[in-house]
Amino acid sequence: MKRTDPAEATPSPADPLLELARTYTDTLGSLARSMQTMMSGAANPLLEQSIRRMMEPRAWFGLGGNWSGIDQQLEHLLDRPQLADIQEIDQKGLKAATALLELQQASAEHQLLMANTLSRAFRDFLSRLAEGGKDGKPVSSWPEATSLWTETANKAMVEAQRSEEMLAVQRRLLKSALRYRAQERETVEKLCERNHIPTRTEMDEVHRTIHDLKREIRVLKRALAKASGDRARRQPTRKAETDQPVKAVAAGS
Amino acid sequence: MLPFPFNVTENVRELGEINRKLAEGVANFNKLREQDVDIATTPKDEIHRVDKAVLYRFKPEVEKPHPVPVMMVYALVGRYTMADLQEDRSFVRNLLKAGIDVYVVDWGLPTRADRWLGFEDYVNGYMDEFVDVIGERHGLDAINLLGICQGGVLSLCYAALHPEKVRNLIVTVTPVDFHADATNPEHGFMNVWARNLDSEDIELMIDTLGNVPGEFTGLLFSMMTPMRSLTKYNLDLLNVLDDEKKLLNFLRMEKWLADRPDHAGEAAKQWLKELYQDNKLVKGEFELDGEKVNLRNITMPVLNVYTETDHIIPCSMTSVLGKHVGSKDYSEFVVQGGHIGVFVGSKAQKTLANGIADWLKQR
Numbered sequence: 001m002k003r004t005d006p007a008e009a010t011p012s013p014a015d016p017l018l019e020l021a022r023t024y025t026d027t028l029g030s031l032a033r034s035m036q037t038m039m040s041g042a043a044n045p046l047l048e049q050s051i052r053r054m055m056e057p058r059a060w061f062g063l064g065g066n067w068s069g070i071d072q073q074l075e076h077l078l079d080r081p082q083l084a085d086i087q088e089i090d091q092k093g094l095k096a097a098t099a100l101l102e103l104q105q106a107s108a109e110h111q112l113l114m115a116n117t118l119s120r121a122f123r124d125f126l127s128r129l130a131e132g133g134k135d136g137k138p139v140s141s142w143p144e145a146t147s148l149w150t151e152t153a154n155k156a157m158v159e160a161q162r163s164e165e166m167l168a169v170q171r172r173l174l175k176s177a178l179r180y181r182a183q184e185r186e187t188v189e190k191l192c193e194r195n196h197i198p199t200r201t202e203m204d205e206v207h208r209t210i211h212d213l214k215r216e217i218r219v220l221k222r223a224l225a226k227a228s229g230d231r232a233r234r235q236p237t238r239k240a241e242t243d244q245p246v247k248a249v250a251a252g253s
Numbered sequence: 254m255l256p257f258p259f260n261v262t263e264n265v266r267e268l269g270e271i272n273r274k275l276a277e278g279v280a281n282f283n284k285l286r287e288q289d290v291d292i293a294t295t296p297k298d299e300i301h302r303v304d305k306a307v308l309y310r311f312k313p314e315v316e317k318p319h320p321v322p323v324m325m326v327y328a329l330v331g332r333y334t335m336a337d338l339q340e341d342r343s344f345v346r347n348l349l350k351a352g353i354d355v356y357v358v359d360w361g362l363p364t365r366a367d368r369w370l371g372f373e374d375y376v377n378g379y380m381d382e383f384v385d386v387i388g389e390r391h392g393l394d395a396i397n398l399l400g401i402c403q404g405g406v407l408s409l410c411y412a413a414l415h416p417e418k419v420r421n422l423i424v425t426v427t428p429v430d431f432h433a434d435a436t437n438p439e440h441g442f443m444n445v446w447a448r449n450l451d452s453e454d455i456e457l458m459i460d461t462l463g464n465v466p467g468e469f470t471g472l473l474f475s476m477m478t479p480m481r482s483l484t485k486y487n488l489d490l491l492n493v494l495d496d497e498k499k500l501l502n503f504l505r506m507e508k509w510l511a512d513r514p515d516h517a518g519e520a521a522k523q524w525l526k527e528l529y530q531d532n533k534l535v536k537g538e539f540e541l542d543g544e545k546v547n548l549r550n551i552t553m554p555v556l557n558v559y560t561e562t563d564h565i566i567p568c569s570m571t572s573v574l575g576k577h578v579g580s581k582d583y584s585e586f587v588v589q590g591g592h593i594g595v596f597v598g599s600k601a602q603k604t605l606a607n608g609i610a611d612w613l614k615q616r
Contacts, residue, residue: 154480158439167449178461211369
């Protein structure tokens with residue numbers, strides 16, 4: 001989706017709200033500076049930065065924030081050469097934990113993108129309200145306002161769905177969810193083996209064998225039927241076929 | 254300050270109206286039980302069963318139905334019960350009233366054991382056996398085939414591989430060219446979504462999940478109309494709560510939507526990779542049991558039913574069938590409505606089944 005350059009964006013009724021949000025974070029940063037100044041007589045940029053980061057939504061979702069330290073540690077652990085006498089189950093558990101972290105990150109990215117989309121939709125909605133709603137007629141009731149909102153939000157969400165950014169995020173989300181599920185299964189299957197319980201993989205193999213056998217039987221039956229001769233053709237009378245152009249069947253005919 | 258006029262009297266009136274709706278709605282809801290929300294009520298008999306797939310015959314409503322019966326083949330996504338949603342919105346009933354003898358294939362509810370079923374099993378296995386059964390019952394070598402959406406693709410494959418067994422072919426809202434994207438951005442999201450994935454992503458999905466869960470396909474469909482999906486239970490439902498008839502219509506559709514079977518894994522892989530991604534059907538590269546599905550082999554009369562406002566399978570994907578089949582008797586029937594509305598919409602009740610019946614009776 002094409003992003004609007006803030007410098008070129010026309011003012012919208014949502015701007016005061018966005019300005020309010022920026023003012024809020026700036027104020028907290030200033031508050032941190034003031035508190036530090038009161039306590040030690042000097043401003044501490046590290047404390048101010050920490051408080052800003054605490055107020056930054058991307059840090060909450062672990063996007064480029066403190067999470068990157070944890071998953072790096074896990075990757076480092078998993079990357080080591082495997083030692084024969086170290087339990088495989090522990091390795092699998094670690095892999096599952098890493099996959100879960102990836103899934104949480106991908107999920108957070110998706111949620112952030114959706115939140116941005118809805119924010120843009122709200123900005124567009126306010127613009128349309130100011131311009132006079134649908135068809136230029138001013139909105140005069142809550143149902144009309146609701147209808148305008150659903151139409152505007154739907155348009156924004158449909159456009160966002162098809163954007164390169166959203167498609168990439170959705171793909172990452174799907175892949176990470178599937179990888180986590182696959183890793184979860186591997187871990188569970190290891191436990192099943194230890195407890196003499198058949199696993200999903202083993203059942204899939206059995207089903208596959210049965211399926212392939214059924215298919216072979218079907219092919220053989222067809223060959224047998226063909227070898228023993230086709231049934232005699234019995235057709236009701238049909239009108240003569242002619243070379244006809246594409247016809248349109250009229251509705252109600 | 255609100256960006257629109259705030260009329261206290263009008264808003265109080267609206268609030269009162271909403272409260273009235275809610276009160277009557279709660280009363281209506283409390284009266285209803287699960288068995289009141291009945292769908293697929295047209296009487297039918299079980300004729301044949303293979304694994305989980307069942308062939309039913311609907312009880313004819315005329316004394317002498319048309320001599321060549323129709324076998325209706327639904328998609329693997331969703332259940333055939335949509336075609337018989339309720340008494341006054343039933344494509345099946347309308348066909349029966351028009352004198353057509355109707356059979357339907359119920360694909361059942363696939364489990365993990367069905368994960369390996371592919372298109373060849375559905376086409377050369379179940380469909381072929383059911384066609385033979387119907388043929389035996391009626392003393393015919395060829396019957397009429399009617400496919401709905403993905404069921405239409407199954408029917409096209411069947412007609413191409415077994416043309417001698419299909420007398421007339423009808424496909425409805427059926428995708429043919431999977432790369433013919435819509436120009437309307439609100440249509441054809443599946444094309445964009447499927448092609449966004451790599452082939453390895455699809456392999457990973459099927460290998461991990463086995464079958465594609467019904468909830469997953471349900472979510473994809475919801476994404477096609479995002480706000481409609483989000484406001485279904487707080488706006489759409491609120492609007493119909495106080496009208497028992499409309500409320501039941503709403504609940505019947507919900508009942509059908511909730512019945513989401515899983516999609517057999519291998520068939521889903523073929524659907525997404527070979528059709529949506531590689532578009533093999535129109536290229537003549539789609540293979541079943543080692544045999545290429547050549548649409549030119551479809552030489553029997555063909556009726557292609559589609560709608561120009563289909564947001565799931567845009568008409569750019571459906572309307573192109575004529576240039577790919579080998580039939581000299583190819584007709585198109587453009588109807589009003591959406592992908593599902595074609596079958597359950599009030600306008601469609603008067604036109605769709607009668608149009609198809611008339612076309613069949615001439616052949």
